[in-house]
Amino acid sequence: MFENSLEFARRCDAEDTLAHFREKFHIPTDSNGNELIYLCGNSLGLQPKSTSTYIKKELEDWANLGVEGHTHARHPWMPYHEFLTEKMAKLVGAKNEEVVVMNTLTTNLHLMMVSFYQPTKARYKIVVESDAFPSDKYAVESQLRFHGFAPSDGLILWKPRPGEDLCRMEDLEEIMKEEGSSIALLMIGSTNYYSGQSFPLKEITKLGHDHGCKVGFDLAHGAGNILPDLHNAGPDFAVWCSYKYLNSGPGSLAGCFVHERHAENAQLKRFAGWWGHNKQTRFNMRHEFDPLPGAEGWQLSNPPILSMAAIMASLDVFDEAGMENLREKAIKLTGFLEYLIDELNNDGISMITPRNPDERGCQLSIQLKNANKDLHTRLTAAGVISDWREPDVIRVAPVPLYNSFEDVYKFAERLKQLLNS
Numbered sequence: 001m002f003e004n005s006l007e008f009a010r011r012c013d014a015e016d017t018l019a020h021f022r023e024k025f026h027i028p029t030d031s032n033g034n035e036l037i038y039l040c041g042n043s044l045g046l047q048p049k050s051t052s053t054y055i056k057k058e059l060e061d062w063a064n065l066g067v068e069g070h071t072h073a074r075h076p077w078m079p080y081h082e083f084l085t086e087k088m089a090k091l092v093g094a095k096n097e098e099v100v101v102m103n104t105l106t107t108n109l110h111l112m113m114v115s116f117y118q119p120t121k122a123r124y125k126i127v128v129e130s131d132a133f134p135s136d137k138y139a140v141e142s143q144l145r146f147h148g149f150a151p152s153d154g155l156i157l158w159k160p161r162p163g164e165d166l167c168r169m170e171d172l173e174e175i176m177k178e179e180g181s182s183i184a185l186l187m188i189g190s191t192n193y194y195s196g197q198s199f200p201l202k203e204i205t206k207l208g209h210d211h212g213c214k215v216g217f218d219l220a221h222g223a224g225n226i227l228p229d230l231h232n233a234g235p236d237f238a239v240w241c242s243y244k245y246l247n248s249g250p251g252s253l254a255g256c257f258v259h260e261r262h263a264e265n266a267q268l269k270r271f272a273g274w275w276g277h278n279k280q281t282r283f284n285m286r287h288e289f290d291p292l293p294g295a296e297g298w299q300l301s302n303p304p305i306l307s308m309a310a311i312m313a314s315l316d317v318f319d320e321a322g323m324e325n326l327r328e329k330a331i332k333l334t335g336f337l338e339y340l341i342d343e344l345n346n347d348g349i350s351m352i353t354p355r356n357p358d359e360r361g362c363q364l365s366i367q368l369k370n371a372n373k374d375l376h377t378r379l380t381a382a383g384v385i386s387d388w389r390e391p392d393v394i395r396v397a398p399v400p401l402y403n404s405f406e407d408v409y410k411f412a413e414r415l416k417q418l419l420n421s
């Protein structure tokens with residue numbers, strides 16, 4: 001299926017119907033103006049060239065209209081978040097009323113746990129995958145403590161077996177069989193940031209619900225990467241950031257999903273703010289809190305429009321490309337990378353990420369035994385932007401919107417040169 005040559009890579013690019021999307025992005029360059037091989041879209045996605053136009057529009061409307069922009073801007077600021085909902089919902093496979101863009105990722109995680117982690121003396125434990133992103137782990141531990149439970153007792157880690165790198169579904173089933181009745185919440189990264197392993201969201205949700213637990217997913221490495229099909233997968237909630245695969249700029253706002261089954265439940269405990277209040281009476285200021293139905297009802301504040309403009313720019317690019325098309329290209333692009341790594345025939349290299357495309361997104365996590373950070377430093381000097389995790393793992397994520405097969409080929413060539421030098 002693949003060939004190990006620059007000609008083959010160029011042929012793939014020539015046949016790629018999404019190749020022209022690369023032109024829509026600013027590709028970082030070295031000091032001589034040469035484009036870098038950017039394989040770090042899993043950490044910070046590149047900037048669409050259209051982003052500055054979208055932001056400038058809001059700056060102009062603010063300059064020209066002042067406060068009147070809330071209602072008279074070309075995209076009025078008061079309902080601005082609504083302009084993002086449909087495209088964001090489509091990306092994660094949700095219904096519109098299940099999705100809102102608000103706050104940042106860890107904030108949304110806490111807000112969701114306020115509503116969906118309601119521990120009792122008998123059922124209070126939380127399961128996370130081991131090697132969960134540190135922020136998620138801190139958030140979960142602090143929720144346990146907040147409710148008076150010790151993380152040493154209340155936190156259950158779903159771990160790879162000794163000598164293995166990936167989590168097995170049967171081990172999660174075992175945890176649930178043994179401790180299910182004391183578990184309140186399963187909080188799992190849809191796609192693990194370190195290993196690149198994507199989990200079967202629907203199966204995990206069913207497993208959790210069968211044991212009476214709530215289920216939430218962190219899609220930080222899933223949104224804009226895999227097809228999470230959130231509504232059908234059925235978790236109670238999900239959260240994700242927009243600055244990784246979603247290309248919406250450093251620290252930009254996050255997404256939040258609340259399943260339809262909770263949409264009308266005004267009895268759910270939540271931390272409230274005026275932006276979650278009934279739009280008809282929001283400005284009467286005196287009303288009792290009357291939550292909007294669906295995910296919108298969890299909003300706190302009026303949002304930063306400049307960041308939302310960057311999200312709108314990015315979502316328009318995604319919408320034009322189509323997430324299914326992107327996923328199809330990603331499977332081929334990452335498959336090509338995997339093939340070239342295997343072609344290096346180097347015993348010191350092993351792949352942490354699953355070999356099965358259904359169990360991963362764009363990213364491959366490659367273990368380089370006996371290597372150290374010096375290799376990463378030299379790779380960077382050779383014009384490759386990638387990510388190093390101590391002690392010996394390099395994470396590379398070819399992104400279908402702006403990475404080419406030629407990028408992938410050149411990366412493998414440069415890695416080979418450095419390993420042989």
Ligand SMILES: *Cc1c(COP(=O)(O)O)cnc(C)c1O
Pocket residue numbers: 104105106107133135136189193218220221241
């Ligand atoms: C990137 C990432 C975060 C970062 O959280 P912020 O609140 O956006 O700073 C958290 N969790 C996961 C799984 C991530 O990948």
